[in-house]
Amino acid sequence: MVDLQNFYPKDIEITMKSETSSQIIIIMKSRTKSQICPKCGCESTRRHSTYTRKVIDLPLLGKAVLLNITAYKYDCERESCDQKVFCEELSGFTGKYRRMTSRCEDLISSIALNTSCEAAASICKHMGISVSGDTVIRILLRNVNIEAKCGDVIGVDDWAFKKRGKYGTIICDCETGKPVALLDGRDGIELKKWLESNKHIKIVNRDRAGSYAKAISEALPNAIQVADRFHLHQNLLTAVKDALRSVLPEKIDVTDYSDNSLNQNSIQDESKKN
CATH class of the missing domain: 3.30.420.10 (Ribonuclease H-like superfamily/Ribonuclease H)
Known part of the structure; x- marks a missing residue:
């Protein structure tokens, strides 16, 4: 039988597993004894409290995998530090405030780079990873560092x-x-x-x-x-308008001769009848 613990960091211990027809839920608990404060770099061994994180991992045997991790918050032991309480880092297994493991994000990024964000979301859905196209974009912007080169x-x-x-x-x-x-x-x-x-x-x-x-x-x-x-055409149009305004008067009177022509035609018709 495969021991799932071998696929996870030693600082995270599996305490329970449950399985449904479409999902595998793994209950885990952190075993860290100390953490480094992200603000001042001081090592702290004083635990403040626990909190629960729900993280999506790579699918297993065609089933979605959800990790339910009980992690610790630590108190910074340096009194001058502004960061009084901070959350632990899970050995690089997943980042702060992330809903997925790092390896799961790497897989999504690889699929998206070879297809598209919407196609990657559709493929991941069939694999058992629930993710939207917008989330795929955020993962790419966060994890993929591609420097586009341009000409002169x-x-x-x-x-x-x-x-x-x-x-x-x-x-x-x-x-x-x-x-x-x-x-x-x-x-x-x-x-x-x-x-x-x-x-x-x-x-x-x-x-x-x-x-x-x-x-x-x-x-x-x-x-x-x-x-x-586009703006070159706008400049040309503006220049033509300015040139016309400098030559033509602001107002041009146009005499309407339509009524006079009708009267003359009616007079000629009457004269012919007489």
């Missing part, structure tokens, strides 16, 4: 995380047409930081926002700034 020509524009609410800045590679970075805010602060770490950029295609122009000028003074196609 980029496009910069703002976009809405939430319309009329929160806005950000998107950076695309003009050669491939693919996004390379998503930045918070559209005031140019994060854009300037990003450009300072990408000094190889020579041409920036942007909209007419003054904040972007200022950020690019300060971070890359030698870079060429050009207007994108």
